[in-house]
Amino acid sequence: MTPSSGHAAPGTGARAGDPAPRVRATPTEPDAGSAWADDLLVAPLLRHTPRWVHARGPAIAAGRLLCAFVGVVVLTSLPFARQHPPDAPEPPPDFSAWWISAALVVTALLVHLSGRAWERWSTMLYPAGALVALGAAGAAIGHDEGLWSGLIPLTFAYTGLFHQRWASLALLPLAWWAESSGFRDLSVTEVYRLLVHGIAWSFSGVALATLRAHQRVSRARLAALSRIDPLTGLGNxxxxxxxxxxxxxxxxxxxxxxxxxxxxxxxxxxxxxxxxxxxxxxxxxxxxxxxxxxxxxxxxxxxxxxxxxxxxxxxxxxxxxxxxxxxxxxxxxxxxxxxxxxxxxxxxxxxxxxxxxxxxxxxxxxxxxxxxx
CATH class of the missing domain: 3.30.70.270 (Reverse transcriptase/Diguanylate cyclase domain)
Incomplete structure (x- = not known):
């Protein structure tokens, strides 16, 4: 019998009232679970943090932890950072209280705004806020050694984890400022060091983002294959x-x-x-x-x-x-x-x-x- 409604004969039409042409059905379905549920890097972080930290998602949770860690390190090391060697030149006037207060206020505002997460790029405010806090603290102390420059790679690691591969390049100006903000002057050696550090930071962020992209593709393929019957190509x-x-x-x-x-x-x-x-x-x-x-x-x-x-x-x-x-x-x-x-x-x-x-x-x-x- 020839169908009068519903599915048409093969290759000749579609369900009644539906003008869309027939295409081959896809046997796989999107994974309803979280993409980070079994991630080797992010999942342990989420399991050991309070619920309110990661209630808005892993990117915001990691961003909050990044800013909190930077703030704790800067504040706890501040008394030691203010100490200068006896033969060191007299430091500039101490405006550290103003700088650090402003940095904390700005960071808090950024955390609040990015916590709303209108778009995924809003989470870039977390590493940017951490770099602003580091640069402000460095400028307030006026120390030539870049005491907190070791924290800068964390911001690029965060960007590589949660953003596209070239997003790390957007952090470079802030990162260079954060490392050099305490310098009284920039010598050729210091400029060269900033350049080398910038290349290393960018490479680490881009490399991590590239690896994560390949990992996501591989996981998606494995998830799709796990739901396909190999003999028929349909679902299992x-x-x-x-x-x-x-x-x-x-x-x-x-x-x-x-x-x-x-x-x-x-x-x-x-x-x-x-x-x-x-x-x-x-x-x-x-x-x-x-x-x-x-x-x-x-x-x-x-x-x-x-x-x-x-x-x-x-x-x-x-x-x-x-x-x-x-x-x-x-x-x-x-x-x-x-x-x-x-x-x-x-x-x-x-x-x-x-x-x-x-x-x-x-x-x-x-x-x-x-x-x-």
Whole structure:
């Protein structure tokens, strides 16, 4: 029979009322978990901090810790930083209280603003605020040795962790000022040192950001592969469970199962059975719409999640799949069960209802489809 609504014949159209062209369905689903949940660098940091620190996300949590660490180090080392050798020239007038107070106020304002995190680039205010505090403290002390320059690489490490690879270059002017703010004059040696330090800081930030980018791509590929059935290219049981957890009222679940598949394996061997399963998987991919999902969750069992599809449209979709399957002249037929998700039960319960409908189709003689009550 030719479907009058729902899914059109393969390659000829789309669901009724939807002008979008048919494209191959994607079997993978986005990972709902946090991208930092098992990160080797950030996850331990989050586990050992109070909830209020990382309530707005790991980038803000790390930024707050960075600013707090810089502030504690500067304040605790301030009494020692003010001491000068006996033969050292007289330091300039002491405006440290004003400088440090202003730096703390500015840092607090930056922390407050970036805590709102309107955009991800707002978190660049954290390393910038830390550098402003270091530069202000250095200017207040007037010490030629750059006592707190060892803290500057932390700001580039933070930027490499949470921002794009070239974002570290934006910190260079502030970093150079923070290191040189206590110098009375800049000699050639000091300029050379600033240049070398700047190259090292930038390289570390860019390298870390590049490694993180490659890590994110690798993790995304592994996550995708872990939810794909290698024989059919559709989703697997793990991917199906993730999709079922996001069922919305109006979705339909369909379970398809080959009829007398064991006879095929016994007669022609498991290689022929695998070839039939792979062929069915490619057929399903051709028929599904963009928002639909398909997975192989058993030996010869397939589950389809048809987004915003009525049971009548789901019947037409299965009929479209049956016609596409028969056009390939297969050695076996399939039966199917359909269950609509109305929001009163969870995904596994809807799946179980479709499974019961499938067994009803099997009991009625196979090669047919039944809808759950």
């Amino acid at each position: 049981r793990r991917g199906l469970e993730a999709r079922l957890s996001r069922l919305a009222p109006g979705d339909c679940v369909v379970i398809c199962d080959f009829d007398r598949f064991k006879d095929l394996n016994d007669a022609f061997g498991h290689a022929a059975g695998d070839e039939m399963i792979a062929l069915f998987g490619s057929t399903v991919s051709r028929v599904l719409l963009t928002d639909d999902y398909a997975a192989r969750y058993g030996g010869e069992e397939f589950a389809l999640v048809l987004a915003q599809t009525s049971p009548e449209e789901a019947l037409d979709a299965v009929d479209t799949l049956r016609m596409a399957w028969l056009a390939r002249d297969p050695a076996v037929t399939f039966s199917a069960g359909i269950a609509a998700h109305d929001g009163t039960r969870d995904g596994p319960a809807t799946m179980a209802a479709a499974d019961r409908a499938l067994y009803g189709a099997k009991a009625a003689g196979r090669d047919q489809v039944r809808t759950a009550d």
